[in-house]
Each structure stands twice: as structure tokens, then as C-alpha cells.
Amino acid sequence: MIRLKFSIDLNYEIVDYASDFILNIHAAQTRCQSVVEEQLNLSQPIAPLIYTDPTYGTRYMRLKAEPGLLAVHYDATVDIAHHTESPGRLEEVPIANLPPEVLPYIYPSRYCQSDRLHRFATREFGHLRQGYWRVQAILDWVRHRTQFLSGSSNGSTSAVDTIIEQVGVCRDFAHLMIALCRAVNIPARFVTGIDYGADPAMGPTDFHAYVEVFLGDKWYLFEPTGVSPPMGLVRIGT
Helix, strand or coil: EEEEEEEEEEEEEECCCCEEEEEEECCCCCEEEEEEEEEEECCCCCCCCCEEECCCCCCEEEEEECEEEEEEEEEEEEEEEECCCCHCCCCCCCCHCCHHHHHHHHHHCCCCCCCHHHHHHHHCCCCCCCCHHHHHHHHHHHHHHHHEECCCCCCCCCCCHHHCCCCCCHHHHHHHHHHHHHHHCCCCCEEEEEEEEHHHHHHCCCCCEEEEECCCCEEEEECCCCCCHHHHHHEEEE
């Protein structure tokens, strides 16, 4: 069991009209991550609506803020129970045997165009030892072929863009790894969190994107950037 404490501060200036916000900053409540304590402070007298996605434990906060300044402060202490397994036991699951709820994570999506990368992924990774070893090979390929550079992408950058430009931030590494895994029929999904343990030279603890891959009968965490140790990731959204 690992206990981590973090805080988030967001500041906005709202001009002219009241604005609606949907924020995803609360620590997720999952089978492996529990919130010990948490506190939310808003600078405006707002009664927010906080709701939880029943499938993933992702928590959202909706509010309407009036013109002026809005400061949001959230802090939490969480306990995380990591599950570890021997790599040799992490096998790929044939599509015919995948649980129905996992099937969406082999489809192409807006940022992870696995259909466009199918031939490339099959040529690069189709012949490799299946299971954990092939997933690790995809992670290594993404990490070695992509340079981590802050500000190098934007909200429309996709996995195909990243494979061409060979540069990106954590979300781009995650999108590319997910797309390549899906292209060889390995379910993979996007996770966001807080990155404890990153190099202090990169600045303070920050939001971070990483990957989960379905092997055997569970989702397993993979961190393609190499920026943060997996044991230091606090889950916010899946």
C-alpha cells in the first residue's frame, strides 16, 4: 500500500458572461485506489455538482461561475494498492475471449487511429513474442523514437501526427502506444493522473498521461514516456 498526498490549484478569469465548467481533478475512487481525505475550496460562492462514472470511478465536477476571478483548490490523500505480476504470466487474450466491456479498447478512435497504423504495427511487432513482451517492445519503440518536448503538440495532435513528427508530450506518447497496441489487437486505454517521482528538473509535480493494457484478466499500467515511475501515479481519470 502506498499513501500519496497532492494538491491542485487552478485559476481562471471569466469575462462578460457566466461560464459553465466541467472539471476532472478529483482523485478517482477505484478498487485499487481509495480516497482517505479530500478538501475542495472555491473562491466564488458556488454549489458544485460532483458525480462519479460508475464504470471507471472517474469523478467530475460541474459548476457555473460568474464573471470575475475563479480560484479552485483541491487536495487529497489517497491509498493505492498496486497489483504486480510476473511478466511470463501476462498473456494476450484472443478477441473471441475478451470480456465485452474490454472490446471498445481495440477499436480506432479520434486520437488513436489504429486502423491507419495496422500494416505498420503488424510489420514492426506482429512477429514478436506475444503478451507482456510485445507490449514492452511497443513501449520501448515509442520511447526511443519520440522526443519528449513540452509545448510540441496541441489538442488536435493524434498518434499518426506523433509517429510522423517524432516529438510530443505525455498524452502523445500515450496515444501512440495505445494506437500501436490496438493495431495488433491488444486492448489499450488512456489514463490521466498526477506524476510523483518525476525529475525535479522538469518542474513541480504535474498532470500526467499514461496507458493501461489488458493482459490475462486485468488492466496493467505502462508509462511510455519514462518520466514518472509507475508506482508514483495517482489516478484521476480513465
